[in-house]
Amino acid sequence: MVPLLIVSGCGAISDADEIIFFKYRQPDELERQYLHLATYLNSAKSCFLIHPETLSVAPLNPDGSKVSFLRSSCFMHVASLSGDDAICQKVRSVSTFLYTGNMLNAKLCRELASTANPYAGRQVAGAGNLNVQKILTLAGYSESDVDTFLVAEGRFSSAERAAYYRDNEPSVFWLEVMEYVIGSRGFFNRIDILPGFASERDLEAMKNVTWRPRFQKELPLSE
Structure with missing residues (x-):
C-alpha cells in the first residue's frame, strides 16, 4: 500500500x-x-x-x-x-x-x-507583469514613435507634452501606452517580428490570428 x-x-x-x-x-x-x-x-x-x-x-x-x-x-x-x-x-x-x-x-x-466571460477582468489581466518598455523596443518602437502615436490618438497635445509625462508622471504615461499603443492594431501587427521560438508553421498560424480591439478604459485625458 x-x-x-x-x-x-x-x-x-x-x-x-x-x-x-x-x-x-x-x-x-x-x-x-x-x-x-x-x-x-x-x-x-x-x-x-x-x-x-x-x-x-x-x-x-x-x-x-x-x-x-x-x-x-x-x-x-x-x-x-x-x-x-x-x-x-x-x-x-x-x-x-x-x-x-x-x-x-x-x-x-x-x-x-x-464558461468564459470575455468582459470580466479583461481590462487588467496580465497588465501588472508586462514589461511594456522591453516589448515595445523589441517590436521596433522608439520613444518618438510612441509619443507621436499618443498625440495622434489625442492623448497628449504634443510630443513635448508626452515626453514630459514620460519623465515626470510615468504611471500616467505608461497607462496610456498600455491602453492605446499595446492595444492598437499597429502593435498587434508587429507581434510577428518579436524574437521567439515560432516555427515557419507557427508564423503562418500567427497570420491567421485576427486583431480584436480591447475594451479600453474610459481614461480621462492626461492633460
Whole structure:
C-alpha cells in the first residue's frame, strides 16, 4: 500500500499527452512576457513565440496540475478569457518523472472556454507583469514613435507634452501606452517580428490570428 501511495502522484504513470523523464527546458523571462502579453490582449498570437517544449512547474499545485507546457498554458489562458475553444486543440498536457500535469489538457481548456466571460477582468489581466518598455523596443518602437502615436490618438497635445509625462508622471504615461499603443492594431501587427521560438508553421498560424480591439478604459485625458 505504501509504495502505491508514493507513486500515485508520480508523472511516470500519468496519462498526460506527453511524459518527459529527463532534463527539460525551463522558461526564460521573454517567454513569460509573451504569456502576459497574450493574457492582456486576450489573443493567442504571442503564445506561438513560446518554445513548444518549455515547461512551467508548480510543485505546490494539486496532483495533475503541477506541470504544463508554457505554450499550452498560454493558449488555455486565452481560451478561458475569450471563450474561443478552437484554441484548445493546441493544448498538450505533460508530466515529468516527478510531477503530473495530465489534468491541464484540451478537455479542461474547452470547459474553461465554455464558461468564459470575455468582459470580466479583461481590462487588467496580465497588465501588472508586462514589461511594456522591453516589448515595445523589441517590436521596433522608439520613444518618438510612441509619443507621436499618443498625440495622434489625442492623448497628449504634443510630443513635448508626452515626453514630459514620460519623465515626470510615468504611471500616467505608461497607462496610456498600455491602453492605446499595446492595444492598437499597429502593435498587434508587429507581434510577428518579436524574437521567439515560432516555427515557419507557427508564423503562418500567427497570420491567421485576427486583431480584436480591447475594451479600453474610459481614461480621462492626461492633460
